[in-house]
Amino acid sequence: MTSSNPAISSGAAKPGTAGANLNLSKEGWYTETSSLWPGQGLSLQVDEVLFQDRSDFQDVCVLRNKAFGTVLLLDGVIQCTDRDEFSYQEMITHLPLCALQADPTKVLVVGGGDGGVLREVARHQSVQEIHIAEIDGMVPKVAKKFFPQMAIGFDDPRVTVDITDGIKFVKEAAEGTYDAIIVDSSDPVGPAEVLFQKDFFEAMHRALKPGGVVCTQAESMWLHMDIIKELARMCHEVFTNGTVQYAFTTIPTYPSGQIGFMICSKQSQGPLDPRHPKRPAPEAAAGSKHGPLRYYSSEVHSAAFVLPKFAKEALSQHLTF
Amino acid sequence: MTSSNPAISSGAAKPGTAGANLNLSKEGWYTETSSLWPGQGLSLQVDEVLFQDRSDFQDVCVLRNKAFGTVLLLDGVIQCTDRDEFSYQEMITHLPLCALQADPTKVLVVGGGDGGVLREVARHQSVQEIHIAEIDGMVPKVAKKFFPQMAIGFDDPRVTVDITDGIKFVKEAAEGTYDAIIVDSSDPVGPAEVLFQKDFFEAMHRALKPGGVVCTQAESMWLHMDIIKELARMCHEVFTNGTVQYAFTTIPTYPSGQIGFMICSKQSQGPLDPRHPKRPAPEAAAGSKHGPLRYYSSEVHSAAFVLPKFAKEALSQHLTF
Numbered sequence: 005m006t007s008s009n010p011a012i013s014s015g016a017a018k019p020g021t022a023g024a025n026l027n028l029s030k031e032g033w034y035t036e037t038s039s040l041w042p043g044q045g046l047s048l049q050v051d052e053v054l055f056q057d058r059s060d061f062q063d064v065c066v067l068r069n070k071a072f073g074t075v076l077l078l079d080g081v082i083q084c085t086d087r088d089e090f091s092y093q094e095m096i097t098h099l100p101l102c103a104l105q106a107d108p109t110k111v112l113v114v115g116g117g118d119g120g121v122l123r124e125v126a127r128h129q130s131v132q133e134i135h136i137a138e139i140d141g142m143v144p145k146v147a148k149k150f151f152p153q154m155a156i157g158f159d160d161p162r163v164t165v166d167i168t169d170g171i172k173f174v175k176e177a178a179e180g181t182y183d184a185i186i187v188d189s190s191d192p193v194g195p196a197e198v199l200f201q202k203d204f205f206e207a208m209h210r211a212l213k214p215g216g217v218v219c220t221q222a223e224s225m226w227l228h229m230d231i232i233k234e235l236a237r238m239c240h241e242v243f244t245n246g247t248v249q250y251a252f253t254t255i256p257t258y259p260s261g262q263i264g265f266m267i268c269s270k271q272s273q274g275p276l277d278p279r280h281p282k283r284p285a286p287e288a289a290a291g292s293k294h295g296p297l298r299y300y301s302s303e304v305h306s307a308a309f310v311l312p313k314f315a316k317e318a319l320s321q322h323l324t325f
Numbered sequence: 326m327t328s329s330n331p332a333i334s335s336g337a338a339k340p341g342t343a344g345a346n347l348n349l350s351k352e353g354w355y356t357e358t359s360s361l362w363p364g365q366g367l368s369l370q371v372d373e374v375l376f377q378d379r380s381d382f383q384d385v386c387v388l389r390n391k392a393f394g395t396v397l398l399l400d401g402v403i404q405c406t407d408r409d410e411f412s413y414q415e416m417i418t419h420l421p422l423c424a425l426q427a428d429p430t431k432v433l434v435v436g437g438g439d440g441g442v443l444r445e446v447a448r449h450q451s452v453q454e455i456h457i458a459e460i461d462g463m464v465p466k467v468a469k470k471f472f473p474q475m476a477i478g479f480d481d482p483r484v485t486v487d488i489t490d491g492i493k494f495v496k497e498a499a500e501g502t503y504d505a506i507i508v509d510s511s512d513p514v515g516p517a518e519v520l521f522q523k524d525f526f527e528a529m530h531r532a533l534k535p536g537g538v539v540c541t542q543a544e545s546m547w548l549h550m551d552i553i554k555e556l557a558r559m560c561h562e563v564f565t566n567g568t569v570q571y572a573f574t575t576i577p578t579y580p581s582g583q584i585g586f587m588i589c590s591k592q593s594q595g596p597l598d599p600r601h602p603k604r605p606a607p608e609a610a611a612g613s614k615h616g617p618l619r620y621y622s623s624e625v626h627s628a629a630f631v632l633p634k635f636a637k638e639a640l641s642q643h644l645t646f
Contacts, residue, residue: 029350035368042370043392044577047356049364071364088547091633226409226577254575254583254633256365256547261582262575299633310628312412312575312620 026053026065026080034067036082040191041227041259046082048075054150059142066150072257074150076118078143078190082257089120089154094300095253095308096265097124098285100184100219102305103267103278108183109133112211114170114199116188117143122157125186127286127294134163137173156293171204177211185212187220192231200235205242205268215272222266225252225315227259235266236322245271247324249278250315251308253299277325279309347374347386347401355388357403361512362548362580367403369396375471380463387471393578395471397439399464399511403578410441410475415621416574416629417586418445419606421505421540423626424588424599429504430454433532435491435520437509438464443478446507448607448615455484458494477614492525498532506533508541513552521556526563526589536593543587546573546636548580556587557643566592568645570599571636572629574620598646600630 028034028050037045048069055066065077073086084092101108107130113121117138125134138144144165147155158165166173174185185208192200199220208218223231232250239248252264269276281302288294311319349355349371358366369390376387386398394407405413422429428451434442438459446455459465465486468476479486487494495506506529513521520541529539544552553571560569573585590597602623609615632640 033356035354035356041392043372043390044370045368047366047368051364069364071362226575252575254547254573254581256545256581258582260575260577261579298635301634301637303631304633307628307631310624312625313622314619316622 026050026056026067026077036077036080036259038081038191038193038259040193044259046257046259048072055146057142059140061140064140064142064146066146075257076146076151081191083190084118084120084151084154085257086151086153088255088257089118090298091253091255092258092263093120093124093154094297095251096186096188096219096221097121098297098300099251099265099278099305099308100186100217100267101125101128102281102283102285102302103217103269103276104183105215105272105276105282106183107283110182111135112137112174112177112182112185114174114185114187114189115139116186118147118151118154119144119157120154121186121188122160122163123154123294124157126157126160126162127288127297129286132162134160135166135173136163137166137168137170139167139169141167159293171198171207174204174207174211179210180213181211183213183216185216185218187218189221191223200231202238202242205239209242209270212270214270215276216270217276217278218266218268220266222250222264224258224260224262225250225264225311226262229315229318232264232266233318233322236319239266239268240322240324243268243270245275247275247278249309249323249325250311250319251279252311253308275324279306279325281305347371347377347388347398357398357401357580359402359512359514359580361514365580367578367580369393376467378463380461382461385461385463385467387467396578397467397472402512404511405439405441405472405475406578407472407474409576409578410439412574412576412620413579413584414441414445414475415618416572417507417509417540417542418442419618419621420572420586420599420626420629421507421538421588422446422449423602423604423606423623424538424590424597425504426536426593426597426603427504428604431503432456433458433495433498433503433506435495435506435508435510436460437507439468439472439475440465440478441475442507442509443481443484444475444615445478447478447481447483448609448618450607453483455481456487456494457484458487458489458491460488460490462488480614492519492528495525495528495532500531501534502532504534504537506537506539508539510542512544521552523559523563526560530563530591533591535591536597537591538597538599539587539589541587543571543585545579545581545583546571546585546632547583550636550639553585553587554639554643557640560587560589561643561645564589564591566596568596568599570630570644570646571632571640572600573632574629596645600627600646602626
């Protein structure tokens with residue numbers, strides 16, 4: 005998850021306060037706290053702070069930890085780590101792209117400035133154009149320096165980068181442009197809230213081809229069921245006659261150890277059921293610099309939509325199937 | 326996971342050192358650290374320490390946290406919380422019991438002194454006898470006082486409690502006694518290591534009926550793949566001509582946010598495939614004090630065996646299917 009919107013506030017701040025300088029314990033540990041997960045937080049031992057600056061939009065920090073390698077924080081919130089980023093990047097990308105009936109040719113990424121989603125989209129050989137709208141130019145710069153295995157996504161000749169407001173970009177896109185829009189956003193607190201609002205989803209619906217799919221970062225079913233329910237309800241209103249589904253992946257460095265995705269499809273000839281892949285998992289092309297997939301498989305795709313009973317019951321009236 | 330073996334050491338100890346007294350930060354937070362997950366740890370804000378004592382075997386602590394409610398720690402390691410215990414208890418119980426071909430009548434629980442697994446076993450109406458071998462008598466006492474929703478498991482008239490060494494208990498059981506043995510153990514460091522060793526698995530194999538199933542707590546695929554691989558390899562040697570499989574559940578307060586289970590079946594007429602339930606999810610009996618299931622369903626059962634690609638590849642040579 006990388007920020008695509010200005011000035012995301014970092015919430016509560018004990019014992020490690022997020023800010024221009026990371027607040028470490030005297031033993032050198034950082035605890036990720038937020039008003040979105042009160043009373044709990046993942047703590048990481050900080051071996052070294054590699055980078056720390058304030059962009060026009062947020063505090064950007066890179067640190068090194070023995071368990072997870074290099075770690076990117078925006079406004080004090082963990083965005084990705086060397087060790088487990090593949091889970092998030094593969095799932096937020098291949099769930100929508102492999103759910104499509106037709107081979108995708110044109111894909112938009114909103115946020116995703118670390119390049120990891122671009123890397124995954126590029127595995128799909130049918131794709132001819134990949135657009136990315138990331139608001140904060142410092143994030144790609146930092147990714148290229150400290151996370152080369154993600155920033156490799158920027159090297160693909162099919163990629164066009166716009167350092168711009170993702171909402172504005174989507175609103176200006178021609179109707180029916182994209183096969184898929186992937187929203188690799190930060191949490192819905194402060195101004196990033198707009199990426200979880202109806203206005204933005206209506207703009208994305210308009211910019212999609214019929215049969216196209218949106219996939220957005222959609223928080224943890226263990227921590228944020230109220231947010232997820234509200235998001236599903238709103239998506240149901242926007243994707244009338246389309247489909248709305250929720251899936252999740254496991255990832256140790258996100259709060260509660262999992263994160264979910266809201267996957268919505270625009271009406272076509274018939275409803276698209278995104279729960280089962282229509283296309284095989286993309287293989288790395290011969291001679292490709294991308295390694296093999298490490299999380300996603302066709303089996304994992306279907307299993308990701310099978311929710312624990314409490315989550316299924318909470319969301320049942322808002323999901324299509 | 327509750328301890329069933331003496332003197333489990335608590336590993337590394339910064340910033341919150343496990344010990345007779347919880348080591349809290351000056352802001353009142355506790356960080357769960359261990360040599361099993363170096364450089365990281367879940368931090369919980371401690372609203373109140375409700376209980377703290379040393380049993381013959383370990384430090385026992387109960388605290389209150391705004392996110393997870395009442396929390397049980399043994400030697401400084403989180404065992405269960407009000408908020409998420411149902412995920413672990415339902416999955417470690419219903420995965421093996423619903424995988425059985427025949428209705429189970431006799432079930433053994435090793436460890437599990439909080440009563441949560443007993444509560445879940447009791448949902449199965451066919452079960453006539455439930456034995457539990459828990460080494461530490463302080464754990465059931467503490468559970469009855471602070472975790473009544475789990476300790477309710479002890480109230481079932483089919484339950485026989487032995488405060489004893491689980492290994493000794495299994496070794497003394499008559500051959501072919503149990504339909505299922507559930508090992509609700511702590512981590513394989515220090516003396517609890519024996520619950521992960523061949524000697525114990527051979528004794529369990531002997532104590533099972535043909536077609537019977539063992540289900541053991543088997544750590545996190547994100548953190549402990551070496552332990553899991555070694556366990557799977559050893560299980561394969563013991564359950565010759567039977568089956569060995571690995572499944573997992575999501576649970577925010579265990580390290581990395583997930584925990585797995587090794588599920589082994591003893592040879593019968595044909596191999597048992599535990600990946601797909603043979604029996605429906607147990608419903609609470611009319612008038613039962615047990616609430617409805619909150620995590621397990623038949624769909625969740627099958628999905629729990631679908632592993633991320635990295636885990637499937639790491640374990641493939643040691644699993645049956």
